[in-house]
Structure formats: structure tokens, C-alpha cells
Amino acid sequence: MRDAAPLRWGADLTMMGMRMLSRVVVPAVALATAAVLAGCTVDGSPQRGPVDLDLGKYGSMQAATLPSATTDGQWAKLRAVRLADHIVFPVDIDAGMTDIKMPTMPIVVPKNLGLVMSEMVDLPVMERFQYGFSMAAGNGPNDFGVNHVVMRFADDRSAGDAVTQIGGVAAKPKDYYKPGGGRVDVAGMPPGSVVVHNVGSGNKHVFVAVSQSGPYVVYTWADSPDRAWGERAIVTAFDKQKSLLDAIGPENPDRNPDPTGLIRGTIRVPSDEQTVSTQIVFGQRGAALLYGNGPEAYSELKKAGITAAALNQTQAYRAAGAAQAEGWRDYLIKGFGDDTSRKAASPRDLSSAKCFQKDDRVGCFIAVGDYVGEAYGKELIDTQQQISAVYTFLKAM
Numbered sequence: 001m002r003d004a005a006p007l008r009w010g011a012d013l014t015m016m017g018m019r020m021l022s023r024v025v026v027p028a029v030a031l032a033t034a035a036v037l038a039g040c041t042v043d044g045s046p047q048r049g050p051v052d053l054d055l056g057k058y059g060s061m062q063a064a065t066l067p068s069a070t071t072d073g074q075w076a077k078l079r080a081v082r083l084a085d086h087i088v089f090p091v092d093i094d095a096g097m098t099d100i101k102m103p104t105m106p107i108v109v110p111k112n113l114g115l116v117m118s119e120m121v122d123l124p125v126m127e128r129f130q131y132g133f134s135m136a137a138g139n140g141p142n143d144f145g146v147n148h149v150v151m152r153f154a155d156d157r158s159a160g161d162a163v164t165q166i167g168g169v170a171a172k173p174k175d176y177y178k179p180g181g182g183r184v185d186v187a188g189m190p191p192g193s194v195v196v197h198n199v200g201s202g203n204k205h206v207f208v209a210v211s212q213s214g215p216y217v218v219y220t221w222a223d224s225p226d227r228a229w230g231e232r233a234i235v236t237a238f239d240k241q242k243s244l245l246d247a248i249g250p251e252n253p254d255r256n257p258d259p260t261g262l263i264r265g266t267i268r269v270p271s272d273e274q275t276v277s278t279q280i281v282f283g284q285r286g287a288a289l290l291y292g293n294g295p296e297a298y299s300e301l302k303k304a305g306i307t308a309a310a311l312n313q314t315q316a317y318r319a320a321g322a323a324q325a326e327g328w329r330d331y332l333i334k335g336f337g338d339d340t341s342r343k344a345a346s347p348r349d350l351s352s353a354k355c356f357q358k359d360d361r362v363g364c365f366i367a368v369g370d371y372v373g374e375a376y377g378k379e380l381i382d383t384q385q386q387i388s389a390v391y392t393f394l395k396a397m
Contacts, residue, residue: 051349055392056385062393063268063312066279069255073108077276078257080106080131083150084286086248088240089294090137093146093233097137098292105277107132107151112276116149116219117208119169128158135289144224148237150245151217160192162217163210167194170208176200188235190242195234197227209234213242257281262308265316265371265394267386282309287317291335304328306372314390317372325367329354332374336363347384350391355384368394 069078084106090097103115110126116134120126130152138145153159171183171194181198186209189195193211200206205227209220218241222233258281269278282290284301287309291297301309304327305320319325333354341358355364357380364375364387373390377383 053350053388053392054348054381054385055389056382058267058386058389059392061267061313061389063263063266063279063310065261066256066258066263066281069257074257075255076131077106077108078255079152079251080108080133081257081280081282081286082252083131083133083152084289085283086244087133087135087150087286087289088148088237088244089289089298090135090146090148091293091295092240093148093237094139094144094229096139097145099138099140099142099145100290100292101136101138101145101147103134103147104136104290105134106280107134107149108276113149113151116147116221117166117170119172120166123162123165123169125153125158125162125165128154129162130154144226144229144233145222146233146237147221148241149219150241151219153215153217156212156215159212159215159217163192163194163212166217166219167196167210170194170196170210174198177206186231186235189238193238197230205230207231207234209238211238213245216245218242218245258308258310260308260318261397262310262316262318263312265373265390265397266310266312267314267375267389267393269313278312280311282311283307284309297331300328300331304331314373314375314386316390316394319370319372322367322369325370325372329365329367329372329374332365332372333363336365344380345384347388350384350388353384353387353391355380355387366391366394371397 067074069075090100107113108131110121110129113120132149132151134147134149136147151162153162177198177200182196184195184197186195189209190211193209196208198206200223204223204225206223207230211218218238220234220237222230224230263279263281284307285298288294288298288301304324306317306328308318310316317328319328333356336358337356341356344355344357344362346353346355353364353366355362360378362377362380362383364383366373366387368391371394373387373394375383375386375390377386
């Protein structure tokens with residue numbers, strides 16, 4: 001069995017990288033690849049001749065309404081997505097952890113835990129696993145980082161068994177660590193926790209901490225050249241996570257994963273690219289978890305009155321009003337830009353869409369009434385077509 005650590009730093013999780021699933025549907029609005037108006041653009045600026053939006057292939061790729069979570073799998077996914085609203089922000093563990101990584105994702109079935117620690121998947125206790133959520137983050141140079149996972153089991157006893165079994169496989173000697181590692185006591189961890197310390201490549205200290213909080217198991221993997229940092233990280237992660245779990249009220253019985261139908265404002269992901277992380281509508285705090293500065297993003301989402309974020313090949317948000325939508329659009333633009341980014345051309349006949357080039361990526365953003373859309377791509381024309389299609393979807397909502 002391999003350790004998951006190399007994978008953890010193999011891919012950044014940006015909003016561009018989040019690609020979500022959607023059932024195939026072709027509403028009437030999506031069939032129109034051009035809007036024909038005389039004398040002005042769709043956003044009111046002067047324009048000679050008819051408006052001709054270039055939607056490319058995306059005009060027929062509008063996402064479908066999400067089905068009610070009637071199956072066990074759908075219900076587990078919805079519960080996992082809702083759990084994101086109760087996951088600790090990386091910067092609350094350490095202010096330097098602003099790079100969100102994979103696996104940051106819902107955990108719907110035990111197999112998904114293979115991205116966290118492959119030995120977990122086939123443990124006997126996983127028959128009582130219900131759902132979970134994984135968060136991973138590091139600092140810029142990747143000197144240190146964490147993979148933090150909350151798993152919900154059938155009951156408190158099952159969670160206790162999970163601590164024992166997961167801790168047991170974590171403590172087994174592994175040939176990619178130096179000799180001498182094993183279980184340790186770390187001041188501040190709750191009674192009954194299993195904490196394992198090893199030294200890996202580059203003399204990095206690697207900790208795995210497994211603890212219980214009622215029916216939940218909190219698993220934190222941390223690595224750093226500084227042993228004291230790793231100890232602080234696992235203690236801080238548990239303390240802050242337990243506070244969030246303790247604050248969870250009665251479970252929401254509503255099985256509608258998208259009450260506002262926001263997913264229809266996005267472009268669907270091709271069927272051969274669908275994963276457990278596709279076709280998701282996050283709540284306010286869960287959406288903030290995807291940003292490097294989660295608390296800041298959370299504050300901005302609240303300021304904009306955004307309580308849901310639909311993630312697909314493109315993203316959509318519903319704000320409390322047009323002014324708030326523009327404010328959130330500007331926050332997204334600010335987050336995408338830096339000293340290396342530059343403005344790029346707006347799509348044909350859609351000057352209200354703002355596009356930017358950054359290294360080998362393009363980002364386009366638009367506010368449409370109370371809605372905000374964002375799209376990312378490798379090529380300018382492709383991203384322009386995406387945001388133009390998103391405009392037509394949001395305009396019709």
C-alpha cells in the first residue's frame with residue numbers, strides 16, 4: 001500500500017479545477033446559439049447590427065435540475081456536501097495554509113477514502129460508514145500541509161471502532177518512512193485518540209491523528225520539517241473541528257440538493273469526466289472552504305447574500321441583489337488576478353463579461369441581475385464561449 005502524501009501535493013484545487021456532473025438536458029434557451037437584437041448589445045451598450053453571442057458547443061450543454069436524493073448514494077452525497085459547512089478552514093489551523101489541494105471533496109462511499117489512506121477502504125468498520133468530507137491544504141512552497149477528514153459513522157460505538165481500526169493501520173511500519181516511527185502521545189489530543197509519528201523523505205515529520213467526536217471520526221494527516229508544527233497542527237485541527245461538530249443541529253431532512261435550481265445556470269461536465277465531486281451545490285460556508293482565505297471568502301459570501309454556490313464545468317451564484325452580485329463578481333476577479341495577470345478581451349457582443357489571462361489560464365466573470373457566473377479555460381475563445389453560454393442560462397432563470 002502506498003502513502004497518499006505524494007498525491008496530496010500533486011494537484012492544486014482551484015475554482016477552475018472543480019468540474020461537476022450534470023444530467024444531460026437541452027432546454028429551449030440552450031438551443032439558441034445567437035441572440036438577435038437590433039441596435040444594442042445584450043447588456044445595453046451601443047452596437048451596430050444584430051447581437052450575435054458566440055456560445056460555441058456550450059449552448060447545448062446547460063446543466064439539468066438535480067434529482068431528489070431518493071437513493072442511499074444520493075442521500076450520502078447530499079449529506080457529505082452539507083458536512084462541508086462544518087469543516088475547519090485550513091488557515092484556522094495555520095495562517096500559512098492558503099493553497100487548497102486535492103483531496104478536497106465529499107466522501108460518499110469508503111472507496112473515496114483511497115485518496116486519503118488506501119488501507120482504510122476495506123476495514124470492517126467501513127460497513128458502518130455513512131459519509132464524510134476531506135479537506136487538504138498547504139503553504140506556497142509545500143513545506144507543510146494537512147489532509148483533514150471528518151467521517152460520519154452509524155453511531156458512537158461505530159466511530160470508536162473506526163478510531164481503533166484506522167489508527168491500527170496508520171501505526172503499521174511502512175517502508176517509505178525511516179525506522180523508529182510509531183504511536184506517540186501528544187499533549188492536547190483527547191483521550192482515546194491514536195497519534196502516529198514518522199519521519200519521511202527530506203526529514204519531514206509526518207503525523208496521523210485519529211480521534212472521535214460522537215458519531216464522527218476526525219482524521220488529520222500533517223507533515224512539516226518542524227515536528228512542533230505538526231503537533232500543533234493536529235491539536236488545533238481537532239479542537240477547532242470539534243467545536244464545529246458540536247454546533248451541528250438536527251439533521252436537515254430535505255432531500256432536495258438544489259432548492260433554488262441554481263445548477264441550471266452552469267455548463268454540465270461531459271459524462272466521461274464525471275466524478276464524486278461533480279454536480280454539487282455547496283452552502284455558504286462550504287463554498288468558502290474552496291478559497292485560500294476561507295474566513296475572508298465566507299465574509300464576502302455573507303456580504304453578498306449568497307447562500308448557495310453551484311459548481312460544474314462553470315460556477316454560478318445567486319446573490320441578494322444586483323449590487324451584491326457585482327460585489328461578489330469583483331471579489332472573484334480580485335482572487336484570480338495578481339501581478340502576472342492581465343485583462344483579456346470580453347466575448348463578442350457581451351462587454352459586461354470581464355476576462356483575464358493568468359499564465360496559461362483564462363478566467364471570465366459576469367454578473368447577471370442577482371446572479372454571478374464564472375468560467376475558466378486554457379484558451380481565451382473557449383472561455384469566452386463558456387461565459388457567453390452561462391450568461392444565457394442565468395438570464396433565463
